[in-house]
Each structure stands twice: as C-alpha cells, then as structure tokens.
C-alpha cells in the first residue's frame with residue numbers, strides 16, 4: 236500500500252544536491268520509502284556500545300525538527316555511526332517510484348550516456364581472495380571449534396574519467412524491486428563528500444512499538460536466465476548442507492540475541508528461498524514481541540550488529556580473523572543503514588551490495604560466508620555475482636569475470 240508523499244520539516248525545500256552531497260539520504264524499499272534532505276543536527280560520535288544512550292539523549296535535547304535520525308552504522312563496533320537529523324523528511328508506506336521522490340525525472344528520459352574509460356582494480360584480485368578463503372578455512376580448521384564461520388570480502392576500485400552520477404546510479408539500482416535501494420551521505424574524506432550507495436536484500440532489524448522483525452540471509456546461488464537452469468540453481472541451494480549450516484549460524488545468533496528482549500520469538504515460515512535479480516538466498520523471517528516497548532531499535536542494533544551474515548561466529552574471533560585476512564578497512568560496508576525516532580522505533584538494513592562513491596572513485600564490496608565445506612573457487616564466483624548489480628548499474632563488468640568491453644577498462648554511467 237502506498238500513500239501520497241508529503242514532507243515534514245521546514246517549509247523551504249532543501250534542494251537536492253545541497254550541503255555538498257549529490258543525493259539526499261534515501262531508502263526505497265517494499266516496506267517503506269524514506270528520504271531525508273539536509274542536516275539539521277548530528278548525533279555525537281561514539282562506539283556502538285553507547286549508540287542507544289546517545290540516541291535517547293539526542294531526542295531529549297532536540298525539541299525541534301523532524302523526529303528522526305537517519306544514516307549509516309559502520310562494520311566495526313568501535314567506529315562511530317554517522318547519523319543525522321535531516322532538515323526535511325518524507326516517509327511513505329511501501330515502495331515509491333524513486334524518480335518521483337528524488338526528482339529523477341530527467342534521468343528517466345535520459346538515454347544512458349557513456350562516460351568514457353574507467354579502470355577497475357581488485358583489492359584483492361580474485362586469486363588473492365581465493366587464497367584468503369583458503370586461509371579462512373585453515374583458521375576455522377585449526378581453531379578446534381573456537382571459530383565456526385567467517386565472512387570474507389573483497390573490493391573492486393573503479394576509477395572513472397568523470398564523477399559518477401549518483402542519481403542515475405540510484406535510479407538504475409532501484410530497478411530491482413526485490414531489494415531496498417539506499418543512499419547515505421558519509422562524513423567527508425579530505426574535504427571530499429562520500430556516499431554509500433547500494434541495493435540490499437537483507438533486513439537487520441525493524442522495531443515498531445512492541446513488534447520486532449529481522450530477516451537474515453546467508454547461503455547464495457546465482458540466478459540463471461534459462462528458467463530450468465534457474466530453478467535447478469534454487470533447488471541445489473535449498474538442498475545444500477553447507478549453505479544451510481552457514482545460514483543456521485546466523486539465525487541461531489539472532490534468536491539468541493533477541494530472546495532476552497522478547498516475550499515471544501518465532502520463525503513462522505522457517506528457512507525459505509529469497510530471490511533478487513542476480514541471486515538466490517536462503518532467508519529466515521524472525522518475528523518477535525518485545526517485553527517492553529521502551530527497548531529501542533538502537534538497543535537492538537547494538538546487540539545484533541554485526542551478525543554472522545557479515546562477520547562470522549563467534550563474533551569477536553571472526554572479526555579478529557577478518558582484520559587479519561582482508562587487509563583493508565570495511566568502513567561502512569557490512570554495517571547498517573536506516574532510521575530511528577524518539578519513540579525508539581526504527582528500521583535498519585544490512586549495508587551490503589553497495590559501493591562507497593567519492594567523486595570519480597567507486598569502491599565496491601562483496602563478501603561470502605565461509606564454513607567447513609566452502610570451496611575457494613565457488614566463493615570467489617559468488618562474490619563476482621554479488622558485484623553484478625552494482626557493476627551493471629555503473630555500466631561496466633569485472634575484468635576477466637564476465638562480459639567486458641576491454642581488459643581492465645570499462646565505461647561507467649555518469
């Protein structure tokens with residue numbers, strides 16, 4: 236169900252592109268669409284442990300402006316979230332056409348322009364990633380049960396001739412209606428504005444009143460263009476013991492974390508297939524009723540994040556292994572994007588299938604869960620498939636791993 240968009244906040248409209256950011260904060264998903272323009276105030280910095288008390292204090296002190304904080308939580312629990320109170324907010328139940336809410340009409344009519352050459356570098360490259368999966372498997376095997384799962388990621392750095400057109404990119408990503416498309420302005424780096432942009436299928440947590448919902452995904456298989464092959468891919472995923480083990484660790488961890496907060500907690504549908512345009516996933520919808528409506532979405536994010544869908548199990552051991560094996564800072568990849576309000580309600584998606592964009596540079600991320608039985612070559616392929624939606628939206632392909640225009644080069648949307 237959708238309702239007409241309307242704006243809360245100051246009467247003068249903050250133009251898109253103001254405050255040095257080419258896109259406002261935006262979430263466009265099946266359950267709701269939320270756009271937040273500008274920055275009226277920002278939440279104090281601090282580790283995830285203190286998020287809930289900082290959010291509560293913010294709303295106590297901030298009597299004016301829209302009743303919402305929006306933004307992104309990084310992967311590391313020690314780093315600070317970037318949450319702001321926008322000047323103006325629009326919230327609509329259900330999915331709304333991003334062209335209408337983000338003033339993208341010019342994009343709708345525009346023939347995609349080619350933007351010249353761009354260079355793509357894997358950090359690490361596909362072989363380097365396969366080696367890190369091997370090392371992850373060894374770490375699990377030699378831990379004598381102390382490490383059960385580790386989610387390892389790799390990144391692609393795309394350097395284009397011209398700055399990326401984030402509006403065009405957002406509109407293209409939003410073409411897949413099975414996911415939540417998001418854009419979150421990030422703190423500037425060396426004076427340059429950065430945006431986290433992506434299209435995620437995974438809900439970390441939603442809390443409204445006493446109701447709590449989480450919809451973790453783990454276990455993946457590629458979609459195929461041929462109908463029979465696509466059904467076979469889904470069937471193989473549903474029959475895969477390795478993928479079910481990888482998935483079960485996530486569901487168990489979320490149930491264990493939510494249980495102390497909840498009066499009722501259940502997985503009414505069990506584990507089901509969940510489809511995006513490029514991947515099949517195993518997914519489990521978790522629904523609960525909280526013991527106390529005063530438990531906030533920030534409390535729940537601080538307890539749940541990062542889940543074994545993006546980190547591993549146990550969390551501390553997996554995070555230490557990621558630090559050792561990945562060799563780069565995940566920053567806001569594999570964190571959370573969303574909103575929360577003074578009543579403690581909120582909705583947070585897992586920030587995967589995304590890129591951090593700064594001018595002409597885009598850093599894309601993709602990870603895969605590693606458990607005993609994982610195969611380095613298959614996990615590397617899985618990350619390639621996970622890059623697909625973003626690369627297609629940018630108008631390029633990963634060199635050596637799909638249709639491409641030229642070795643190591645491509646053309647990007649602008």
Ligand SMILES: C=C(O[C@H]1C=CC=C(C(=O)O)[C@@H]1O)C(=O)O
Pocket residue numbers: 386388437452453454455516543544545587588600601602603604621
């Ligand atoms: C960590 C990512 O995906 C997670 C979510 C769904 C399926 C996953 C998997 O099958 O490995 C991952 O746990 C990512 O896309 O970067």
